[in-house]
Amino acid sequence: MKKKEVNEAVNVEAKVTRANQVNDVVFFDMVINGINVYGLKVVEGSEGDFIGWPSHKGKDGKYYNYAWCKLSDEQQKDIIHQVEEML
Helix, strand or coil: CCCCCCCCCCCCCEEEEEEEEECCEEEEEEEECCEEEEEEEEEEECCEEEEECCEEECCCCCEEECCCCCCCHHHHHHHHHHHHHHC
């Protein structure tokens, strides 16, 4: 099966259901278009905060997401704002 490239953000309804801060890391869970996603995190990047999706480390040492959805910058900002309000 070939990997399909996704270039556009989809229309999503996202609601953060739980947020928890451990030291400098903020973890959260959310429901996105009716699907529960657990173990997301807010990551501080050089161009601002973004959402880190749940992942696992492969045998090759690289990390691979096991849940992911293309989000626009505005959608990410809205979700991160929801997380901040829960802390």
